[in-house]
Amino acid sequence: MNWQQLLSEHRLGRSSISDRHTGRSPFHIDYDRIIFSSAFRRLQDKTQVHPLSHNDYVRRRLTHSLEVASIARSIGYNVGTRLCHKHQLENIHESDIGSIVSAAALAHDIGNPPFGHSGEDAIRYWFESSEIAKRMAIGMSEKEKSDVYRYEGNAQGFRMLTKLQMPDNRGGMQLTSATLGAFMKYPVESLMEGVDSSAATKKFGFFQSEKNLFAEVAEKTGLRNRSQSGSWWCRHPLVFIVEAADDITYRIVDFEDGFRLGLVTYKEVESLLLEILGKGFDKRILESIKEDKNKVDYLRATTLGYLVQEIADKFVELDGALLEGEVHQDLMSLIPSSSVLNEITQISINRIYSDRRATEIEAAGFEVTSGLLDIYVSAIDEVRRPEKVSARSSMILKLIPDQFLSNIKETDSPYDSLMKILDYVSGMTDSFAVNTYKKLKGISLPGAILR
Numbered sequence: 001m002n003w004q005q006l007l008s009e010h011r012l013g014r015s016s017i018s019d020r021h022t023g024r025s026p027f028h029i030d031y032d033r034i035i036f037s038s039a040f041r042r043l044q045d046k047t048q049v050h051p052l053s054h055n056d057y058v059r060r061r062l063t064h065s066l067e068v069a070s071i072a073r074s075i076g077y078n079v080g081t082r083l084c085h086k087h088q089l090e091n092i093h094e095s096d097i098g099s100i101v102s103a104a105a106l107a108h109d110i111g112n113p114p115f116g117h118s119g120e121d122a123i124r125y126w127f128e129s130s131e132i133a134k135r136m137a138i139g140m141s142e143k144e145k146s147d148v149y150r151y152e153g154n155a156q157g158f159r160m161l162t163k164l165q166m167p168d169n170r171g172g173m174q175l176t177s178a179t180l181g182a183f184m185k186y187p188v189e190s191l192m193e194g195v196d197s198s199a200a201t202k203k204f205g206f207f208q209s210e211k212n213l214f215a216e217v218a219e220k221t222g223l224r225n226r227s228q229s230g231s232w233w234c235r236h237p238l239v240f241i242v243e244a245a246d247d248i249t250y251r252i253v254d255f256e257d258g259f260r261l262g263l264v265t266y267k268e269v270e271s272l273l274l275e276i277l278g279k280g281f282d283k284r285i286l287e288s289i290k291e292d293k294n295k296v297d298y299l300r301a302t303t304l305g306y307l308v309q310e311i312a313d314k315f316v317e318l319d320g321a322l323l324e325g326e327v328h329q330d331l332m333s334l335i336p337s338s339s340v341l342n343e344i345t346q347i348s349i350n351r352i353y354s355d356r357r358a359t360e361i362e363a364a365g366f367e368v369t370s371g372l373l374d375i376y377v378s379a380i381d382e383v384r385r386p387e388k389v390s391a392r393s394s395m396i397l398k399l400i401p402d403q404f405l406s407n408i409k410e411t412d413s414p415y416d417s418l419m420k421i422l423d424y425v426s427g428m429t430d431s432f433a434v435n436t437y438k439k440l441k442g443i444s445l446p447g448a449i450l451r
C-alpha cells in the first residue's frame with residue numbers, strides 16, 4: 001500500500017473529487033458532517049460505562065467520542081509531520097492525517113445500540129433464542145444470517161455513515177475514502193473461512209448490505225485484498241491510530257471516572273499513572289495541587305499527552321510494516337507503557353465495569369432491547385406472511401417511523417426487513433429505548449389518565 005493513495009480525497013458515492021474549500025480540507029469537512037449529524041447527537045444519551053448515570057460528571061458516548069477524536073488528532077498531527085517529510089507526499093498537508101483520524105475517531109461509536117456492549121449482546125442473544133428470528137432466518141443466506149446472529153455495532157456504524165444518514169445520496173454522508181478507511185477497524189465480512197487471529201479480524205466491520213460500498217472504499221484507498229472472494233482486506237494503517245486513541249482514552253478516563261465514583265482510591269490512580277510517566281516526571285506541580293480530584297485531572301491530562309507520544313513514535317517506527325499489512329497487534333500492546341495499562345484495565349474490569357448499579361441497569365437494558373425486538377419483529381413477520389395482520393401488529397407498525405418502515409411488505413427479503421428494524425432499535429438512545437418499552441408493555445402510558 002502507499003500513502004498517496006491511502007489518503008484519498010474521493011468521496012464515496014461521487015464520481016469526481018471536489019476542489020478543496022478555502023480554509024477547510026476535505027477531511028475537515030468529514031468531521032463537520034459527522035458532528036452535525038443526528039446519529040452523532042444521539043450519543044449524548046448512550047452508555048459509555050455507567051448507564052443512565054445520575055452523576056453529571058460521568059462520561060457518555062458523546063463526550064467519550066469527542067475525547068477520542070482529540071487524542072487521535074494529536075497523534076495524527078505528530079505522525080503527519082514526520083510521514084510527509086519522509087515520503088515527500090504531493091498535495092498532502094502535514095495536518096491532513098490528524099484531520100482524517102479525528103473524523104474517523106469521532107464516528108467510531110456512532111453505530112452502537114443503546115446500553116453499550118450489553119445492547120449488542122442482547123441483539124445477538126435474541127436472534128439465537130427467538131422463535132420469530134428462526135422463522136425469519138429460513139429465507140436468508142448463510143452470510144445474511146451471520147450478519148444478524150453476530151450483530152456488530154462497528155458494522156452498524158459503517159451502515160449509518162454510508163446509507164442511513166443522508167439516505168437520498170448514494171454513499172450516505174459521502175465521506176472521503178480516507179476517513180472511511182480509517183474508520184473500518186475490522187475490514188472483513190461476518191462469515192469468513194480461514195481468517196487469521198489478528199486484531200483486524202476479532203469482529204467484522206460491514207454487513208452484506210454495505211459490502212459493495214466498502215469494496216469501493218478499499219479500491220480507492222488501495223487496501224490490499226486478503227481473499228479471492230473480495231471479503232477481507234488489510235487494515236488501513238490509520239485504523240491503528242484511531243484504535244489506539246480509543247484504547248488509551250477509555251483506559252485512562254474510565255479509571256478517572258472510577259475515582260470520581262469512589263470505586264478506586266486516589267493512591268491507586270497516582271501510583272499507576274506515575275509509573276507510566278516515569279522517573280523524569282516533575283512531581284512539584286502535583287504536590288502544589290491541594291484537592292485529590294484536581295490532582296487526578298492533572299495526572300490524567302499529563303498521562304494522555306505522554307501516551308500520545310509513545311503511540312506516535314511506535315506508528316512511525318512501524319511505517320513500513322503497516323504499509324505491507326504486516327502489523328497484526330494493536331499499537332497499545334506494543335508501547336513501553338502496555339504492562340501498566342493492562343494493570344489499569346484489570347482494576348477497571350474488577351471494580352468499575354462490574355459495579356452493581358451499572359450491572360443492574362445493563363441487565364435491565366438487555367431485557368428492554370430483547371423486548372423491543374420481540375414486539376417489532378413479530379409485527380414485521382406478520383406483514384410478510386399471507387395471513388391477515390392482527391390489530392396488535394397494525395398498531396405497532398403505526399408507531400415505527402416511516403423511514404424505517406418504507407417498502408416493508410410481503411415481497412421484501414427477511415434480511416432487509418430485519419435490518420430496517422435493527423436500524424430503528426440500534427439508533428435509539430438509552431432513555432428513549434426504556435420509555436418506548438414501558439409504553440408498549442403498558443408499564444407507563446403517555447399523558448394523564450382521566451377518571
